[in-house]
Amino acid sequence: MSTDAITLLKDDHAAVNKLFTEFERSRTTRGRKQEIVEEVIRMLTVHTYLENEVMYPEVCRLVPDLDGDILESYEEHHVADVLSAELSAMDPGDDRYFPKFTVLMENVRHHVKEEEQGWFPVVRESLSRTQLREIGARMLEMRPHAPTAPATTGS
Numbered sequence: 001m002s003t004d005a006i007t008l009l010k011d012d013h014a015a016v017n018k019l020f021t022e023f024e025r026s027r028t029t030r031g032r033k034q035e036i037v038e039e040v041i042r043m044l045t046v047h048t049y050l051e052n053e054v055m056y057p058e059v060c061r062l063v064p065d066l067d068g069d070i071l072e073s074y075e076e077h078h079v080a081d082v083l084s085a086e087l088s089a090m091d092p093g094d095d096r097y098f099p100k101f102t103v104l105m106e107n108v109r110h111h112v113k114e115e116e117q118g119w120f121p122v123v124r125e126s127l128s129r130t131q132l133r134e135i136g137a138r139m140l141e142m143r144p145h146a147p148t149a150p151a152t153t154g155s
Helices: 005-024 030-062 064-089 097-126 129-145
Strands: none
Touching: 005 030, 005 097, 005 129, 030 064, 030 097, 030 129, 064 097
């Protein structure tokens, strides 16, 4: 397993996108869709925690030209956190439950595209392999202790 921070984050993105694709399949049952929503929320909660606590601060420190991009990413995480918290508090039978998840998917896909096509390449070019591995190792070390459920309050 690679400890490269960007590789780890892209692996998370791919795993979430795979669940999004399954959710969108017409044959996916309502029960399985609910399971997917719950799993995606767990995955996104861990992922955003690691980015917010490790990756973003390090990128801001080491690649200051990306400060604006990182600040936007924090706000995109906030939107995902709010949607995730709302979904977690909702009854899956609510008419708005699955449409709200669709909005979450759209927001996450937009966020992933900006990271992977926008500033990840700049980070890869700006940092050494050693720096990316050290950041990734810190994320792996923190992963088992990361929250798995969205906070019910936030800023």
